Amino acid sequence: MSVVCGPLKFGTQPYSSETTDDGQHTTDSQEMKKFYLTTPIYYPNARPHVGSAYTTIVCDAIARYKRMCGYDVAFLTGTDEHGEKLQRAADVAGIPVEQFVAEKRELFKDLWRTLGIPQHSSEHPAGYRFVHTSQNPAHRTAVQWMIRQAGKAGYIEKKRYEGRYCVFDERYVSDNPEPVNCDICGRPAELISEENYFFRLSVFQDRLLRLYKDQPEFVLPDFRMNEVKSFVKGGLHDISISRRRLKWGIPWPDDPEQVVYVWYDALTSYLTGIGFEGDKRSKDFEKYWMGAEGPSEVVHMIGKDILRFHAVYWPAFLMAAGLPLPKTVFAHGWIYYQQDKMSKSKGNVVYPDNGIADGRGLVLHDKILDLTYPAKERARLGNEALRYYLLRDTPFGLDGSFSYEGLIQRYNSDLANGLGNLAKRTLPMIRSYFDGIAPSPVQQQASDSETGSLLPRIASQSRTYAVNRLASHEFSTVLTEIWRLISGADRELNERRPWAITDDPSQRDRRADVLGNAYEVLRFVAVLAYPVLPLATQQLWTQLNQRECAAGVDPRSLQWGQLKPGTIVGKAEPIFPRLDKEATLRKLRELADEDRAREKNTKEASIQVESQSEQKPVAPVSTPASGGAGDSAATDQKITIDNFAKIDLRVGTILSAEPIPGATKLLKLQVDIGTEVRQVCAGIAEYYKPEDLVGMKIVLVANLQPRKLRGVESNGMILAASVGEQGKPVLATFKEEVPNGTKLK
Numbered sequence: 001m002s003v004v005c006g007p008l009k010f011g012t013q014p015y016s017s018e019t020t021d022d023g024q025h026t027t028d029s030q031e032m033k034k035f036y037l038t039t040p041i042y043y044p045n046a047r048p049h050v051g052s053a054y055t056t057i058v059c060d061a062i063a064r065y066k067r068m069c070g071y072d073v074a075f076l077t078g079t080d081e082h083g084e085k086l087q088r089a090a091d092v093a094g095i096p097v098e099q100f101v102a103e104k105r106e107l108f109k110d111l112w113r114t115l116g117i118p119q120h121s122s123e124h125p126a127g128y129r130f131v132h133t134s135q136n137p138a139h140r141t142a143v144q145w146m147i148r149q150a151g152k153a154g155y156i157e158k159k160r161y162e163g164r165y166c167v168f169d170e171r172y173v174s175d176n177p178e179p180v181n182c183d184i185c186g187r188p189a190e191l192i193s194e195e196n197y198f199f200r201l202s203v204f205q206d207r208l209l210r211l212y213k214d215q216p217e218f219v220l221p222d223f224r225m226n227e228v229k230s231f232v233k234g235g236l237h238d239i240s241i242s243r244r245r246l247k248w249g250i251p252w253p254d255d256p257e258q259v260v261y262v263w264y265d266a267l268t269s270y271l272t273g274i275g276f277e278g279d280k281r282s283k284d285f286e287k288y289w290m291g292a293e294g295p296s297e298v299v300h301m302i303g304k305d306i307l308r309f310h311a312v313y314w315p316a317f318l319m320a321a322g323l324p325l326p327k328t329v330f331a332h333g334w335i336y337y338q339q340d341k342m343s344k345s346k347g348n349v350v351y352p353d354n355g356i357a358d359g360r361g362l363v364l365h366d367k368i369l370d371l372t373y374p375a376k377e378r379a380r381l382g383n384e385a386l387r388y389y390l391l392r393d394t395p396f397g398l399d400g401s402f403s404y405e406g407l408i409q410r411y412n413s414d415l416a417n418g419l420g421n422l423a424k425r426t427l428p429m430i431r432s433y434f435d436g437i438a439p440s441p442v443q444q445q446a447s448d449s450e451t452g453s454l455l456p457r458i459a460s461q462s463r464t465y466a467v468n469r470l471a472s473h474e475f476s477t478v479l480t481e482i483w484r485l486i487s488g489a490d491r492e493l494n495e496r497r498p499w500a501i502t503d504d505p506s507q508r509d510r511r512a513d514v515l516g517n518a519y520e521v522l523r524f525v526a527v528l529a530y531p532v533l534p535l536a537t538q539q540l541w542t543q544l545n546q547r548e549c550a551a552g553v554d555p556r557s558l559q560w561g562q563l564k565p566g567t568i569v570g571k572a573e574p575i576f577p578r579l580d581k582e583a584t585l586r587k588l589r590e591l592a593d594e595d596r597a598r599e600k601n602t603k604e605a606s607i608q609v610e611s612q613s614e615q616k617p618v619a620p621v622s623t624p625a626s627g628g629a630g631d632s633a634a635t636d637q638k639i640t641i642d643n644f645a646k647i648d649l650r651v652g653t654i655l656s657a658e659p660i661p662g663a664t665k666l667l668k669l670q671v672d673i674g675t676e677v678r679q680v681c682a683g684i685a686e687y688y689k690p691e692d693l694v695g696m697k698i699v700l701v702a703n704l705q706p707r708k709l710r711g712v713e714s715n716g717m718i719l720a721a722s723v724g725e726q727g728k729p730v731l732a733t734f735k736e737e738v739p740n741g742t743k744l745k
């Protein structure tokens, strides 16, 4: 179904307004607020997978929500086309690099189309705008302008640079010419010695620290702000921002021998994407970006691995150019595959456009989903299941885990049995008992009386909660709360059994109360869940026979009992038909396998995708428990003491340590834990020399499932702190003498 919304009526509510239980909200200003939201620009060297789709899905949901709240929204995504890596990939593919990147760009646009994320148009004013970089003359002008401004202000100087650089990751690995392997990909880094341009980042230390203090929401979540602050407090070095030896990139102004450093180039795309071209600036740029000191809010949504560039470099580049700063850089976590990092070499990359939402829909084919469902309808089911699952199961800001089981489970329990079933029960009863006319619900005042219902109160609480939490993008808790309301309505139907009430006119009111309440709950849910489930909620909205679009209702104005008397409900078409879990899983796995086999055979297979957001993540210290020993995100999740007690932590002494051939990061250790000697593989080879480890006291997780790493059995995990953005491991040890085998608790 396709519903085109007419022009929406806009409120004038500010971003920060809070809603009370009565649905009242305050307004600060009569001017329509602006909201400018960006995803990172994606590196188009390979096909986008679930991890790269996640940020865009999140942003689409946020853009839709802000639009509902009456904001004038601009939403930007795009591709980063800088770098030798693309040149190499194009060479491998045997096509000119310009053509290569142009084709890759389309892959991303295709994916957004498949995922139902609309492009900017008069019909979808909050749809995405798309920016691309190196091939774009406007962007070139914009970047050169930024560099010139910084130069004029005295923040750029020419110096000799010597260091080690990883071409694969496009990053400096070390400021020292000694040979070293890239600490991210493990490849040997190349030695560079060149005269190039430096940005004087060091002089921005105080201004940045003041920014973090004055604008605490500049980096969210809070724990990420702490990381950034401690990095900046540790002292900033000037950074090299040009390259002599790269051909593919934006030429340095007045020195065509050099090209501009990738991050100066990439970050500036946030300006280019809304019409910035140096001195030539569009109305949109003036409105959204220059308005950032007034009625406009600029939010960058990024993966946690590129936080430093956005929270340290970017504000400094903007300050150097005299431009306003964004309001917030929000760093979210990664999506793991069944607790494991997705990587092509592990063969566990999940592509969102296969098996989930490839136009054939979530479950595809006659065997599983009834073919009477039109293809478009099947695509909707797939998209919305994916959106719901990712946003519901990943507390925003923390890492999430993708599994097909989880997806089907959520689909069946929340979408089919929860929302879909409530609609399927309620609407036909209204049709058969009330000639299709939705009865008025119980009013809130009546709800505390002895026959009263708790639903008016729960609905009002859910709305307040959703509105307040959506302002900080907490989709997971908001969806939990909305589904609490759905369960409440289900419970009331089960307890008050409207189908068992006799037709006695004196009983008719009781039945009207129950069904009127269920109807109101569905109306609330259609509005509140719209940003996450835009198509299903609209379908429901139409069945409820509400006017206009669910998207056109400001969630903050939702009030219990706004139903117009005499509203006739439509026919209840199933919104989310239930799936056969086993059959669906089998089919999804088959499709994923076929897909990987196809991928393997393409030339692109040589270009590895090793990270979520195309910037490289840090490998865990020891792989048996992935996510890293010291992932700060994990500290937010509380567990009970009983859960903690399940972990068997023992003191041990390292007896020997040796490299594993072909694995640059791993060391094979023999560890004496008192009762036995354990063999453990630990990802610490880049930071510890084997000889320095022998004799060291460590802490071992002794009851992990053994597993093989590079063919070597690993029986336990060694605890280490994970320091800094690169996740440098520092082993936990003891000051006092402790016997081997001692338990930690």
Ligand SMILES: [Zn+2]
Residues within 6 Å of the ligand: 166, 167, 168, 169, 182, 183, 184, 185, 186, 187
């Ligand atoms: Zn590397």
